[in-house]
Amino acid sequence: MKLTPTLFSSLFLITASFTQAQETTKTTKTEERNPDKFKQMYDLFATPNMYRTASGAPGPEYYQQQADYKIDVELDDKNQKLYGTETITYTNNAKESLDYLWVQLDQNEKARNSNSPLVESNKLDTAFSGQSFSRKYLEEDFDGGFKIEYVKDSQGKAMQYTVNQTMMRIELPNVLKFGEKISFSIKWWYNINNYTIDGGRSGYEHFEKDGNNLYVIAQFYPRMAVYNDVEGWQNMQFWGSGEFALPFGNFEVNITVPADHILEATGTLLNRSEVFTVEQVKRYQLAEQSFDKPVIVVTQAEAEAREKGFSTAKKTWKFKAENVRDFGISTSRKFIYDAMAVKTGTTTAMAISLYPKEGNPLWEEYSTRIVAHTLKSYSSYTFDYPYPKAISINARDQGMEYPMICWNFGRPDENGKYTDQTKYGMLGVICHEIGHNYFPMIVNSDERQWTWMDEGLNSFLEYLAEISFDPNFPTRTGPAKNIVPYMSGDQKGLEPIMTNSESIRQFGNNAYGKPATALNILRETIMGHELFDYAFKTYANRWKFKHPTPEDFFRTMEDASAVDLDWFWRGWFYTTDYNDIGIKEVKKYFVSNEPSKEVADFMTKRRRRDSKQGAMVYMVSEGSEDYKPEMNKPFKIVDYKVLDEFVNQNFSAEEKAKLKEPKFFYQVTFNKPGGLVMPIIVELTFEDGTTENHYFPAQIWRMNDQEVNRTFATQKAITKIQIDPKLETADIDTSNNSWPKTIEKSKFD
Known part of the structure; x- marks a missing residue:
C-alpha cells in the first residue's frame, strides 16, 4: 500500500430481561434495526461450490492461472526513462476456454489522457506558491504512461490489441483451451515520474546537492490480470487507490543500469560476482552467516565515492524469482547496503536494507533489525517465510510493497538527529511493508476490490510485531480504543469495511484501523489466543500462494475454531454500526x-x-x-x-x-444505545477494594437487542460496577459505563 507519513499517522449471562427499552439516546446508520443480529450470513455470502467450499478452504475444482515472465529492462538515468521488452507465457488452468487476454498497464494512470484526475472533486484554491500555480495552470502535465511499441506472438507476428486506459485486451488467434499455453512479447518504454512532485507508488527521488537519483521502480512492465472462478477477468481500471490483483508466476529479469549503481530487486541475484566488488562479495558471505546483527556490505564511504561520478558504462543485474505475483526494483549510486540472516522455523532468508547516507544513523541502526524481527513475528502466526530475502529501501515519503522488496520513509535531519516520532514512524512503516510479503504477496487477495484483506490483516499482524519488538511501541492500529474516534464520527462520512477500494473516503481508518481492531478484539476478547491463532494460521496456510475472497477468510475463521462469528462479521464488516453499552x-x-x-x-x-x-x-x-x-x-x-x-x-x-452463602444481591440492567452486538465485560469493585471480573458473550443480546439483565450474588458489598474497564470493545461512550456515576460509600457499612 502507498503508505505515506500522513496516511500512516492516521492509522492509526443467567437471566435476561424481555422488556423493550422505551427509548435509546443514540441512533445508528442502520435505522431499520435488524431484530436478529445473529442470523447466519447466507444472505451476504457467495454460495459455496466446488471451487470454494463452505468451510472456507479451496475446493476440489479450485484452479488458478499462471503467468511467467522473461523481462529485459534498461534504465536511462540521464533522461529518467525505462525501456523494456518481455515475453509472457500464460497458462490457462481454467476448464473454460479464453477468447482474449487482459493485461494491466498501471503506468497509464500517469498518462496525460488518464481519467484518474477527472473522477476527483476539487475546488479552486485561494492561495498558491509560485511553483504550485505554475505546475497547476502553466506547465504541461507530466507525460507518463506506457508507450507500447509492439505486441507479437511467439512467431514474431503482430497481435491485435486494444488499450482501454489502464487495461489492454489482446486478441487471440484461436481460443486458449484448458491446459494450453500461449507466449507473446511486448516492447515498451515510459518516462519515469519524480514521485516527490508527480506522486505515485514508484518513480524516482532527486537529490539536489549531489545531482543523483534514487529509483524505486514498480508497475514497470505490462502485467497479466487475474482470471478466476469468482469474476472471470479482474479487469477493473486502476484509478489510483485500489491496488493490484495479479497471478503467480516465475520471473527471469535482466536489469541494465549505470555501472556505478547498487541495485536490489525481487528474486535471487544470479551474477553477484559481476556486479559487486570482490570485497563486497566477501562481506555478503559474512552477512549470510550473521544471525545476530547486520553486516555492512556496501559502506557509506563507498556510496559517497560513487555519488561524485556519473558513469557512462553499464552493468546488467540478473535475477530469477519463483512463484511470485510481481516484481520490484530499486537502484541508485547513493546506496549503502547491509544484510543479516534470519531463521523462521525451517527456512532461512536474508534481511537486507539499502539507504542513502541521508538515512543514517537511523537506518544502519534499525532497518535490517526490524526486517528480521518482522519475518520472525509474522511467521509465528502464519507460515515459515518461503522467499530467499526481504529488502527494505529508504525512499522519501514512500511506503509501498512488492514481493521481497519495499520502499519506506523515515530519515533524520541534516545533522543526523531524529525524534522518537521519526524513529517509530520508520520502524512502523518498515514492519508494515515487510509484512505485506505475507498479505497479499503470498496470501494473494484482490487489492483492487478489497483493500482491507491485505491492509487490515497486515495492520493487525504489524501491531503484534511492534509490541513484541518494543512493549512501549506507540502503535496506531490494533488497540480497540484507537478506533473509537472514527467509529463515533459522523455516519455520513463512513462506509462499511466491505466497500470497494475506490469508494472509501477515510482510507486509513476504514481499510487499516477498523479491520485490524476487529481482529484484535476477536483475538483478545471474543475467541482467545488459542482459538484465534489456530484459525488464523489455518487461513494463512490454506490460502498461501492462492487467491482468497472475504468469504474464504470469514468461513475459515469459524470452521477452524467452532466459534459462530456471523454476528461479528455482519456488524463490524458490513455496517457502520458502533458499540455503546x-x-x-x-x-x-x-x-x-x-x-x-x-x-x-x-x-x-x-x-x-x-x-x-x-x-x-x-x-x-x-x-x-x-x-x-x-x-x-x-x-x-x-x-x-x-x-x-x-x-x-x-x-x-x-x-x-x-455451600456458598452470598451476602448481597444485585440486579444490573444493561442497555445498548449502539447498533453493534458485543460481549459485556463487567468489573465489580467491592468495599475492601478488591475486584472481580465477569464476561458475558455477545449472544446475551440475542433475545433483546436493546436491554438485558444480570444478577450478581456476592460475598462483599459492591461499591462500583464498570463496563469494559480495559477498553477492549471500542465502546464509543464510556460516560454510561459505570455505576454509580460518582462513587458513593456502601450503604451496607
Missing part, C-alpha cells in the same frame, strides 16, 4: 420471609402458591414499597427459617460446609 439501572435486593405485594399478586395469578409449593423465601428490592430499613443487612441462611430447614434436611455437615 451502558448501565441503565442497578437494584439491590434483600431476602425476605414475606413476599412483596408485586410478587404475591404475580404468584396468585400463576397459581403457584399452593399446598404443594410450601413456604418460600422472597426477594425484595431496595426502594420498593415493601422494603424496610431493617432488611439492609448481609444475608445469613439461619435468619430465614425456610432456608435453614431446607439446608439442615438436605445436606450433611460436610456438604453444608461447602
